[in-house]
Amino acid sequence: MSLVPRWRVHLKVISVGISDALAYRGSFLLGIVTSLIPLITSLLLWSAIYRAGGTGLVIAGFSLNQMLSYYLVMNVLRLAGTVEDAQWEVTQQVRSGALNNILLRPFNYVVMQWDLRMAAVGVGALLALLPAAILFFVARSVIVLPASGWQWGAFAVSTLLGIQISFLVSICVGLSAFWFLETSGFLMTVFPLQMILSGALFPLELVPGKLFAVLGLLPWSYTTYFPLQVYLGRVTLMQAAQGLGMQAFWIAALAGVAALMWRRGLRRYEAVGG
Amino acid sequence: MMRILSIWAGLVKNCLVREMMFRANFAVILLTTSWWFVMNVLMFQVIFGHVNEIAGWSKYEVFFLVGAGHTIMGIFETFFIMNLTRVPDMIRTGEMDFYLLKPVNTQFLVSARYADFEAVPNTLLGFAFMGWCVIKLRAAFSLPALASFIVFVLNGVALYYAIMFISVTLSFWFMRFHAMSVWWQLTGLGRQPAEIFPPKLKFVLTYCIPMLVIINFPVKAYLGRLPLAAGLWGLGLTAALLFFSSWFFRFALRRYRSASS
Numbered sequence: 001m002s003l004v005p006r007w008r009v010h011l012k013v014i015s016v017g018i019s020d021a022l023a024y025r026g027s028f029l030l031g032i033v034t035s036l037i038p039l040i041t042s043l044l045l046w047s048a049i050y051r052a053g054g055t056g057l058v059i060a061g062f063s064l065n066q067m068l069s070y071y072l073v074m075n076v077l078r079l080a081g082t083v084e085d086a087q088w089e090v091t092q093q094v095r096s097g098a099l100n101n102i103l104l105r106p107f108n109y110v111v112m113q114w115d116l117r118m119a120a121v122g123v124g125a126l127l128a129l130l131p132a133a134i135l136f137f138v139a140r141s142v143i144v145l146p147a148s149g150w151q152w153g154a155f156a157v158s159t160l161l162g163i164q165i166s167f168l169v170s171i172c173v174g175l176s177a178f179w180f181l182e183t184s185g186f187l188m189t190v191f192p193l194q195m196i197l198s199g200a201l202f203p204l205e206l207v208p209g210k211l212f213a214v215l216g217l218l219p220w221s222y223t224t225y226f227p228l229q230v231y232l233g234r235v236t237l238m239q240a241a242q243g244l245g246m247q248a249f250w251i252a253a254l255a256g257v258a259a260l261m262w263r264r265g266l267r268r269y270e271a272v273g274g
Numbered sequence: 275m276m277r278i279l280s281i282w283a284g285l286v287k288n289c290l291v292r293e294m295m296f297r298a299n300f301a302v303i304l305l306t307t308s309w310w311f312v313m314n315v316l317m318f319q320v321i322f323g324h325v326n327e328i329a330g331w332s333k334y335e336v337f338f339l340v341g342a343g344h345t346i347m348g349i350f351e352t353f354f355i356m357n358l359t360r361v362p363d364m365i366r367t368g369e370m371d372f373y374l375l376k377p378v379n380t381q382f383l384v385s386a387r388y389a390d391f392e393a394v395p396n397t398l399l400g401f402a403f404m405g406w407c408v409i410k411l412r413a414a415f416s417l418p419a420l421a422s423f424i425v426f427v428l429n430g431v432a433l434y435y436a437i438m439f440i441s442v443t444l445s446f447w448f449m450r451f452h453a454m455s456v457w458w459q460l461t462g463l464g465r466q467p468a469e470i471f472p473p474k475l476k477f478v479l480t481y482c483i484p485m486l487v488i489i490n491f492p493v494k495a496y497l498g499r500l501p502l503a504a505g506l507w508g509l510g511l512t513a514a515l516l517f518f519s520s521w522f523f524r525f526a527l528r529r530y531r532s533a534s535s
Contacts (some may be wrong), residue, residue, distance in 0.1 A: 030455075037459040041466055048329040048470035049321065059324045192309040201313065206320045 013112050017119025032079065032131050043068055060205040066232050068236045069144040070203055072230055074224060076132040076161060076201070080125040083117045083167040087187060090174025099269070110171055110262055117167055147233055154240045158227040161247040166223045168254035169194070175258065178265030199225030219250040281378060282386055288351075289389040307396050311344045314465075315403075329469035334410040335497065338466060341404035343465035343489040348397030350438075353431075356390040358438050359454065362445040368532050371456050381523050385439060391420045408496075419496050426492035429512050434461070436515035443519070446526040460516070464489040480504070484511060 024056055033067055036258060044183050050057050059067070081086065083202040090113065093099045140224055146152050180186060197220035204215050204225050215221055229235050315337060322333040331339070361384060364370045373383050408415070409520040441453040464485030468476055481487045486506040 023364055034455060034459045038462055044470050044472075044475075045328070045466060048467075049325055052327060052329065053325060105325070189309055192313045196313060196316065199318050202320055204323065208323070 002168040005112055009107055010111075010115055011186055012117045013107070013115040016056070017116035018123055020116070021120040021123035035075060039071060046071070046131060060203065061234070062203060065142045065144050066234075067203070068087040068139070068142045070228055071097075072135060072139055072143060074228055076135065077224065077227070079128040082120060082124065083121065083163055084170050084191070084194070085120075086113055086117055086167060087170040087191075089113075090171060091177040091187060093267075094269070106171060110258060113171065114167065121163060142230055146231055150237060150240075151230060152261070154237075154244065155227055155231045158222075158230050158240075158244060158247060159268045160203065161244065161251060162223040162227050164251050165219050165247060165254065166198075168251065168258055169219060169223075171258045172254060172261060174262040175265050176267050178261070194220055195253065197221065198223045199228065202256060217246075219254060222247045278379065278382055282382075285387060286389045290391060307392060308399055309514070311340070311396065311399070314340050314344075329467050331467040331469065332411075334407045335493070338404055338407040338411065338494045338496075339376070339467060339490065340465065341400050341407060342493050343399030343461070345397055345404065346434070346489055347461065347493070348393045348400055348428055349427075349431050350434050351393035352390055352397060354385055354435050354438070356388045357385050358442050361442040365446055365530065370530060371532055374527075380527070381439070381520055385435070413497070419498065422500075422505075423492050423496040425494045425502075426508065429509055430488040430492055432516060433484060433512040436512060436519045437484075439519045440515070440522055443523050443526045447530045461488065462483055468494075481507070484508070487511065 046067050047064070049059070050067070053059075057064070062070070093102065099109070102112070105112075146155060173187065176186070197215060197218055199221060203213055204221055207215065222243070226247070230240050230243070315473070318328075318333070318336050318340065321328070322336075326332070328336060364373070370384075373380055373387075376383055413419075436458060439455060441457060444453065460483060463471075463479055464487075468479070468486045468490045471479060476486070491500055491505070492506050495505065
């Protein structure tokens with residue numbers, strides 16, 4: 001039995017994560033400004049596409065307002081939750097040997113990463129509240145809101161679960177640094193691919209049917225795309241429940257993979273620079 | 275002018291020799307850096323699975339535009355970006371001294387000392403892709419169209435350079451300056467078909483924040499859709515900003531304190 005209760009260790013790490021996130025509030029502001037430009041670009045692009053087809057045009061089941069809301073809400077979510085940072089940090093710590101210091105601590109590394117990321121997401125969500133409110137107000141004539149209470153609830157839960165999936169995928173990608181020494185190229189290749197698979201570039205329905213069926217099974221589609229589907233009211237209660245089940249499945253599966261990778265990886269770890 | 279060009283050729287050769295020592299990287303670099311380009315093409319491919327045109331642009335015209343944006347930024351990255359990002363540090367550490375001492379135009383040396391070959395495979399890919407688009411467009415190939423395209427590609431690179439150079443020159447006053455990343459984000463607007471923008475915004479992007487001049491103009495020139503007046507504006511603006519950047523740099527140098535030397 002350790003000397004300090006476990007929950008106090010969690011609290012300590014989380015508070016470190018919070019002050020860490022707050023220390024970079026300046027770059028958060030810059031992040032808002034720079035993320036606005038691609039958002040505006042997507043909104044204008046889609047408006048132009050729908051304009052050419054007439055007001056009643058529906059693309060892959062999306063009306064214009066649904067499409068615009070897809071990008072607006074996604075952008076707000078991305079403002080708060082950037083757990084993908086984990087894959088860069090884990091890789092870097094494994095490669096540089098900075099992991100040595102952390103291994104000496106009586107606390108699981110992956111759990112520590114989780115605490116840090118969740119703290120950052122919490123702070124990010126708070127900081128994103130005001131810009132999100134402004135964005136929703138400016139876009140109030142086009143924004144689609146969930147029609148019923150269960151949709152709000154399911155959206156909130158699926159967003160939280162989606163963040164866990166993102167985190168676990170990032171951890172797995174990051175831990176692959178145990179096997180591949182030179183991973184920066186790999187990460188740069190994987191990251192845009194993850195963006196597409198998660199539906200961050202466009203709603204996944206836009207791809208041809210068979211491909212869509214495959215993409216819909218992969219974990220990435222449950223990070224961003226699925227919560228947005230729930231938000232836009234494009235799934236029934238039954239489908240939402242199934243989706244949440246799939247999210248739970250992926251969380252369990254990825255947590256298992258991450259744990260396995262962590263154990264196997266540590267055996268290979270050479271503690272460079274230690 | 276000839277002297278500057280020959281020095282530039284020498285500098286580029288010098289960088290190429292250094293780069294070739296790490297030759298194995300070349301293929302990896304192409305694979306890793308062309309992803310955003312591939313993603314962009316893929317996105318439009320998906321959209322064109324549902325519509326026939328975007329604001330009057332057909333699929334291969336939009337692809338052509340994506341290729342042009344990629345190529346123009348690739349040329350800029352190859353010759354300038356590495357140098358310009360170093361300028362704030364050069365001012366802070368006093369490294370600028372070495373550049374001032376050389377018997378050649380300081381702005382030139384500061385802007386073009388290092389060439390970055392990471393963007394070269396990408397730029398070539400951009401050219402090949404544009405060639406493929408032109409074939410797919412079945413547009414009659416004409417030398418004047420190609421010539422005006424090349425003129426406006428170079429004009430775009432020069433204009434973007436002038437804007438970026440003026441921005442980094444501001445770091446003589448403001449040490450921590452994020453202008454470059456904001457400008458880079460803004461080029462995202464220039465990569466879109468100009469007609470998607472509401473008229474007012476299109477006006478701003480042509481005459482105030484001229485992102486459309488940089489990337490849209492070359493493609494429009496090739497397709498014969500660039501009004502003469504707009505073309506002249508684009509060329510004139512570049513010339514004016516290049517002159518201004520040169521004056522502004524010399525003005526800013528008077529503030530240079532040669533710190534820590």
